[in-house]
Amino acid sequence: MDRLKGKAAVVTGGAVGIGRATVIRMAEEGCAVAILDTDQDRGEALARELADRGLQARFWRCDVSSEAEVKAAVDAAAKHFGRLDILVNNAGIAGANKPTHELTEAEWDRVQAVNVKGVFFGTKHAIPHLKAAGGGSIVNLSSIYGLVSAADVPPYHASKGAVRLMSKTDALIYASDRIRVNSIHPGFIWTPMVEGYLSGQADQAQARHGLEALHPLGHVGEPDDIAWACVYLASDEAKFVTGTELVVDGGYTAR
Numbered sequence: 001m002d003r004l005k006g007k008a009a010v011v012t013g014g015a016v017g018i019g020r021a022t023v024i025r026m027a028e029e030g031c032a033v034a035i036l037d038t039d040q041d042r043g044e045a046l047a048r049e050l051a052d053r054g055l056q057a058r059f060w061r062c063d064v065s066s067e068a069e070v071k072a073a074v075d076a077a078a079k080h081f082g083r084l085d086i087l088v089n090n091a092g093i094a095g096a097n098k099p100t101h102e103l104t105e106a107e108w109d110r111v112q113a114v115n116v117k118g119v120f121f122g123t124k125h126a127i128p129h130l131k132a133a134g135g136g137s138i139v140n141l142s143s144i145y146g147l148v149s150a151a152d153v154p155p156y157h158a159s160k161g162a163v164r165l166m167s168k169t170d171a172l173i174y175a176s177d178r179i180r181v182n183s184i185h186p187g188f189i190w191t192p193m194v195e196g197y198l199s200g201q202a203d204q205a206q207a208r209h210g211l212e213a214l215h216p217l218g219h220v221g222e223p224d225d226i227a228w229a230c231v232y233l234a235s236d237e238a239k240f241v242t243g244t245e246l247v248v249d250g251g252y253t254a255r
Contacts, residue, residue, distance in 0.1 A: 003235045005030030008081035010074055012036045012064050012122055013091030015043040017191035018141065021223035022088055022230045023057060024050070029231055031086065032056035034077030036070075038063050056081075064091045064118030067125075074125045084129035085136040086234045089119040089163075092141060094193050095155045108155045115159035116166075123170055127179070135178025137234045140167045141226075142183040144249045164245060171243030180242035182233050187249030188214065189221040216251030 009026055013019040015037035027033050027050050035057060037043040043059040050057040058080060062073040078084040095111035096103060119140055130136035145153075146160035167183040174181065188194055188211050201207035212219050229248050232238055247253060 001029060003029040003231060003237070004086070007085040007234070008032040008034070008077070008083050009086035009088060009234065010034045010036060010077050010084060010122070010126065011088040011090055012062070012118065014088075015039040015046055015059075017193065018186070018189060018223045018226045019088070019090040020046060021227035022090065025224065025227040025231050026086070026234065027055040027057050029235075031234075032081045033058075034073070034081070035059045036062040036064070036073050036077075037091070064089075064121060065113040067117075067121045070118070070121040071125045074122065074129065078129040083133050084126060085133050087122055087126040087130070087136070087138045088141070088230055088234070089122045089138065090141045091118050092159075092193075093156075094153055094197070095159075097153045100154045103154065111155035111159050112162075115156070116162045119163055119166060123166075123181075127174065127177075130174075130179050131177050136180070137238070138167075138170065138179065138181040139230050139233045140181070140183045142167070142185050142245070144185050144187050144247070144252050146183065147185055147245065147247070147253050167245075168243045175242060180233075180238065182238075182241060182243065183245050184226060184229050184233070185245050185247045185249060185253070186226050187221055187252040189223060189226060191223060194220070214252055215249065216254065219250065221248065221250055 014023045014035035023033050035043045040061050047057045047059040060073040062069045092115045096107040142163040143160040145157045146164040149157050171181040
């Protein structure tokens with residue numbers, strides 16, 4: 001408890017999946033958390049749930065592909081909580097699963113708009129508040145597919161590779177401001193994105209077994225596995241950690 005006491009955070013895509021778990025764990029660790037998401041019903045419900053437990057959280061509707069919406073939400077959160085110390089750029093989409101030569105420009109651009117520009121906009125508009133706080137932590141959600149690849153979803157893999165290098169670049173740019181920037185690289189995690197992938201498979205039981213078999217530990221991860229990684233990188237326990245990749249993948253990339 002209290003690993004993030006006195007800090008304030010913004011978590012994009014915070015209403016479901018990894019984002020939701022991160023919001024909960026950060027709030028439980030004493031952090032005031034701004035939940036940013038396009039899913040207003042779930043976002044507001046999560047904020048109420050945490051408030052009923054005596055924890056600090058508030059929801060702002062935000063499409064991370066819109067710079068104006070990101071700026072407005074980040075500024076509002078910093079004003080509401082009186083400071084901003086942590087940004088978790090979690091919002092992301094999988095996009096079209098087609099070979100590269102079959103993708104449309106619109107399908108490609110949509111993934112980059114959310115997964116890459118969303119990280120850019122979040123970082124851009126959080127930096128002034130982090131500087132005002134005397135430093136802070138930015139945690140960018142990449143993927144195992146920011147480290148290795150596979151023969152599917154080209155726009156997604158490209159976007160997550162970009163997030164990895166953006167994290168390193170910003171870690172160097174803002175180190176003198178005491179702002180740490182790191183990326184997290186999850187393996188397959190039980191989230192709506194993965195559940196959506198399975199729902200499209202003819203034999204879902206076999207598809208689930210296949211996903212589990214990809215991980216040497218023998219199972220798919222849980223949102224909390226990533227949420228605790230976010231808590232660590234956001235906390236002062238990671239005060240000497242910047243520009244690095246935290247891989248939480250059940251051994252997927254160890255091969």
